Amino acid sequence: xxxxxxxxxxxxxxxxxxxxxxxxxxxxxxxxxxxxxxxxxxxxxxxxxxxxxxxxxxxxxxxxxxxxxxxxxxxxxxxxxxxxxxxxxxxxxxxxxxxxxxxxxxxxxxxxxxxxxxxxxxxxxxxxxxxxxxxxxxxxxxxxxxxxxxxxxxxxxxxxxxxxxxxxxxxxxxxxxxxxxxxxxxxxxxxxxxxxxxxxxxxxxxxxxxxxxxxxxxxxxxxxxxxxxxxxxxxxxxxxxxxxxxxxxxxxxxxxxxxxxxxxxxxxxxxxxxxxxxxxxxxxxxxxxxxxxxxxxxxxxxxxxxxxxxxxxxxxxxxxxx
Amino acid sequence: xxxxxxxxxxxxxxxxxxxxxxxxxxxxxxxxxxxxxxxxxxxxxxxxxxxxxxxxxxxxxxxxxxxxxxxxxxxxxxxxxxxxxxxxxxxxxxxxxxxxxxxxxxxxxxxxxxxxxxxxxxxxxxxxxxxxxxxxxxxxxxxxxxxxxxxxxxxxxxxxxxxxxxxxxxxxxxxxxxxxxxxxxxxxxxxxxxxxxxxxxxxxxxxxxxxxxxxxxxxxxxxxxxxxxxxxxxxxxxxxxxxxxxxxxxxxxxxxxxxxxxxxxxxxxxxxxxxxxxxxxxxxxxxxxxxxxxxxxxxxxxxxxxxxxxxxxxxxxxxxxxxxxxxxxxxxxxxxxxxxxxxxxxxxxxxxxxxxxxxxxxxxxxxxxxxxxxxxxxxxxxxxxxxxxxxxxxxxxxxxxxxxxxxxxxxxxxxxxxxxxxxxxxxxxxxxxxxxxxxxxxxxxxxxxxx
Numbered sequence: 222x223x224x225x226x227x228x229x230x231x232x233x234x235x236x237x238x239x240x241x242x243x244x245x246x247x248x249x250x251x252x253x254x255x256x257x258x259x260x261x262x263x264x265x266x267x268x269x270x271x272x273x274x275x276x277x278x279x280x281x282x283x284x285x286x287x288x289x290x291x292x293x294x295x296x297x298x299x300x301x302x303x304x305x306x307x308x309x310x311x312x313x314x315x316x317x318x319x320x321x322x323x324x325x326x327x328x329x330x331x332x333x334x335x336x337x338x339x340x341x342x343x344x345x346x347x348x349x350x351x352x353x354x355x356x357x358x359x360x361x362x363x364x365x366x367x368x369x370x371x372x373x374x375x376x377x378x379x380x381x382x383x384x385x386x387x388x389x390x391x392x393x394x395x396x397x398x399x400x401x402x403x404x405x406x407x408x409x410x411x412x413x414x415x416x417x418x419x420x421x422x423x424x425x426x427x428x429x430x431x432x433x434x435x436x437x438x439x440x441x442x443x444x445x446x447x448x449x450x451x452x453x454x455x456x457x458x459x460x461x462x463x464x465x466x467x468x469x470x471x472x473x474x475x476x477x478x479x480x481x482x483x484x485x486x487x488x489x490x491x492x493x494x495x496x497x498x499x500x501x502x503x504x505x506x507x508x509x510x511x512x513x514x515x516x517x518x519x520x521x522x523x524x525x526x527x528x529x530x531x532x533x534x535x536x537x538x539x540x541x542x543x
Numbered sequence: 544x545x546x547x548x549x550x551x552x553x554x555x556x557x558x559x560x561x562x563x564x565x566x567x568x569x570x571x572x573x574x575x576x577x578x579x580x581x582x583x584x585x586x587x588x589x590x591x592x593x594x595x596x597x598x599x600x601x602x603x604x605x606x607x608x609x610x611x612x613x614x615x616x617x618x619x620x621x622x623x624x625x626x627x628x629x630x631x632x633x634x635x636x637x638x639x640x641x642x643x644x645x646x647x648x649x650x651x652x653x654x655x656x657x658x659x660x661x662x663x664x665x666x667x668x669x670x671x672x673x674x675x676x677x678x679x680x681x682x683x684x685x686x687x688x689x690x691x692x693x694x695x696x697x698x699x700x701x702x703x704x705x706x707x708x709x710x711x712x713x714x715x716x717x718x719x720x721x722x723x724x725x726x727x728x729x730x731x732x733x734x735x736x737x738x739x740x741x742x743x744x745x746x747x748x749x750x751x752x753x754x755x756x757x758x759x760x761x762x763x764x765x766x767x768x769x770x771x772x773x774x775x776x777x778x779x780x781x782x783x784x785x786x787x788x789x790x791x792x793x794x795x796x797x798x799x800x801x802x803x804x805x806x807x808x809x810x811x812x813x814x815x816x817x818x819x820x821x822x823x824x825x826x827x828x829x830x831x832x833x834x835x836x837x838x839x840x841x842x843x844x845x846x847x848x849x850x851x852x853x854x855x856x857x858x859x860x861x862x863x864x865x866x867x868x869x870x871x872x873x874x875x876x877x878x879x880x881x882x883x884x885x886x887x888x889x890x891x892x893x894x895x896x897x898x899x900x901x902x903x904x905x906x907x908x909x910x911x912x913x914x915x916x917x918x919x920x921x922x923x924x925x926x927x928x929x930x931x932x933x934x935x936x937x938x939x940x941x942x943x944x945x946x947x948x949x950x951x952x953x954x955x956x957x958x959x960x961x962x963x964x965x966x967x968x969x970x971x972x973x974x975x976x977x978x979x980x981x982x983x984x985x986x987x988x989x990x991x992x993x994x
Contacts (some may be wrong), residue, residue: 229685231572254550254565255572257685262549406689407718494681497688500716501677502637505670 225491227483231255232277232337235265236323239275240333243325248272257340258490259283259382264317273325278317279339286381290347295319297349301342305332319343345482347378348399351392352472358394359469379450386489389447397472399485400447401463403492411459413496418463435471438464463488551692551967552684553958554676555727558661559755561643562955563679566694566962571955573683575643579671580655582639642678663757664698664727666705673712680717688717692971694962696727696954699761699768707982714977721971723962723988726768728752728761730957731901737960738947741897746990747890748897749883751875751914752954753904755780758861758875760882764890766990772885774878777871778864780904783857784808786867790853797846798837807835807850808857813908815855816916818863825852858907862917876917891940895922898944901953911946918942 232255242249250272255263260282268274288294295310298319302308307327314320323336335342354374380388389400405411418439425434438444440462443451447462465485472478533541551566556577564571641649650657660671680688693713697706706724713719728750736744746766752759758776762769788804811833815821825831833850860867861875873881883894898918900911919942926937949956961967972984 225681230683231685235572253568253572256550256565256691258687260549260690409715410718490681490687493687493689494677497677497681497717498638498674501670501673504673504712504716505637508669 225487225494227341227487228334228337229255229257229263229340230337232263232265232339233333236275236328236333236336237330239265240325240328240330243273248325251275257281258487260384261340262317263339264314268322275323275325276311276314276320277323277336277339278314278320279343280317281340281343282384283344283380283382284318286379286387287343287346290378290380291350294346297346298342302332302335305329305335308332308336341483341486344380344382344486345479347380347388347390348478348482348485350378351390351397352478354392355394355397355469355472358392362394377446377450382489387450388485389450391446395469397467398444398446399465399467400444401465401488402443402447402451403461403463403489404459405461409500410493410496413499414461414492417492417495417499418461421463433470435468436464436466438462438466440464549686549691551694551962552680552686553694553955553962554679555696555730555952555955555958556661556666556672556675557754557954558659558664561675561679562952563684564955564959565684566959566967568959569949569956571952571959573643573679574952576647576659577661577675578643578646578650578657578659579675580641580646580649580657581671581674582636582655637674640674640678642675643683665701666708669708669712673716676712676717688713688719690720692721692723692962692968693719694723694725694958694967696730696958697724699726699728699759699773700770701726703986706985710972710977710982710985714974714982718974721968721973722977722985723967723971724985725958725961725988726763727954728759728763728768728901729766729990730955730961731953732763732897732899732957733961734901734949734953734957735897735899735945735947737949737956738945740943740945745893745897747893748899749879749894750899750901751879751905753779753900753902755903758902758904760879762882762886762890762894764886764893769886769890772882774882776873776875776878778860778868778875780808780902782867783812783860783904786860787812787853787857790851790856791848794849794851796848798848803835803837803848807848807853811835811850811854812857813855814858814862814910814913816909816913818855818859821855822852858910861910862913874917876914876921879914879918880921895940895942898942899953900944900946900950903951905946905950911944915942915944918944 235251235253235255239249239251248267251265251267253265255265257263262280264276264278264280266276266278268276299310302310302321306329307324309322311320311322321336321339354376358374374392376391378390380390382388385404387402389398389402391398391400403414405414418437421437422439425431425437441458441460442462443460444462444464446464465488467481470477471481535541553562553564553566553571555562555571559576560574561577562571563573640646641655646655646657649655658668658671660666660668660675666672680686695709695713697709709724710722713722729746731750731752732746732748735741735748747764748762750759750761750763752761756779758779760774760776762772784801784804787808788799788801791799791804791807831854833854835848835850837846837848838844856866863874864871879898883891886894895918898914905911922940922942926940930937947953970989972988976984
């Protein structure tokens, strides 16, 4: 079973190699393009002046929409790395959205993991804002004097993480609703996807042991939370909406928040990976079937008459074909 | 259509090693063994009815064949969780596998078995290969195949049916945006364009591809492989390693493991111009002998191993195979000459003029120079003979062997070079083309012509 890790293995490997090479006194010359899910490209290169200083740039589809989510996005990213010496933001490299300089001389090994999480940190901003708002709203509810009667602020944040697909995040006073809008390019994927999603929805109903998991809803119609943002765009029959309802227990501590964000951000990739896995399983079943049919067909073949003059054999008993 | 901006993915699945990476990079991002560790015996079909095979294997746990599996999913999957679920109706062994180095580690445990889905350059087990690709794309490259173009490689003389299989898996299984399948030898030629010796970027030349298992000599004329003239030599990296190991054993060195022999091969060996002279040089100058130090993992014990004549003798088996084997006795330069002589006469000059090395076993120092010298003398002898017989003057044949810095991963690098060009995507077959025409579309790919 594949467990997609939130960190980018390749960034991690490349940085570790660069760090080791730098420790042994021979810094690597690097100019690598690395990709991540959902139109994300990372670029790792030496800074123009110093080989021991690396530039890590990121370009991601979601950048623009994350920027629109609220104030303080760059500060949020900076705060993730300010604890580690040797990592500092600089003006973005040409063609990329954000660039960090990494001084290999000062880099600590545990900072490498954080650097490989750059994409998650970018996406996490929208969720972080929602967590903040949730705590504000829930305090208001407990304090009747300031309670306005409404249990949300009406703000729905939209993360456009692929060309045609969005994530909507809506905090309210007792929950955070996360809606994925997905779209299948392929007919077969659509069928597999439906089975999977239905299974997601039903699993929680059937099993008591996973009652603490977030509630999942699946629909063809845009849910009401996202409807206001959807109405502006054309309705498409191929769209599916998956709603996760997060309760406070899913984001009580920073660790929980982090793992929740990771799971949500990787949800689509994980989902698509498993669609591919099921197809591979189907394919292997089909190959197996074809093999067994061929065996049956071969049984119907007549044995070739083995007369000594026409077939010549090698010393090991194989027939010579000529 | 923003997938057009994503870098193309270059995958070179070899018999031994798989090279994965993104177009435009100078080296592959991942190099690992083309191995897959599956959760059950590889003799049982992975597609066999899951529930029945797993219950046969362990009656105590009816849902999973291997209760000791280290995967996070299985440890979480108690019987109560799975009982009502779709996954409970059949096993999930098909999801329980590792690839690459992780596969080698997993296979040391009892519950996984290792298999190599590629034999002699060609895919043998499509079930395993499909899963190998699946995992390498999602886990190692972290890409959604829908967003990327792919460049895959195939050995020369790969049957078109295999190409179709690949296309079915990539277009129907993975929905990849576009696909190009290139012949490895052609990519190796393209990789040689980085050498300063190459003046015109032609796709005519002879590729000497020597990996771990076997060495191929492949003539390529204007991007097409001359299939009838391909020759194989059963001498390659592993034979050199074994030869070094046998020399170490004869001398009674302290450590004669294969691993040590391999390290010695990589770090100390070179090609000499004349064995007799080199022996004399070694005898006169003890400085030439090297010492190789083996430390155990805790760095507590040290073993010192002398490295002697094997420094130049080991690569010599390409040029004088009789010192190591009694089965195959034709030296490499002669094989190259025979290969080129078997080609149509109008391309021979181009083939002599552009002999390109590829693969790890061609990395020895001065390998190219020695090959060029030996081949030149063969060619010059023949020219002299025909001149004396016919009485006319020959215009001469230029023999040139090209060594370059990217030899080790030449095939992958050539792929990266071609896939980063702006035209690459117009040469690919896209998902739309595939849906329109079907798998036979991949029987033909237009060649890169970059002049």
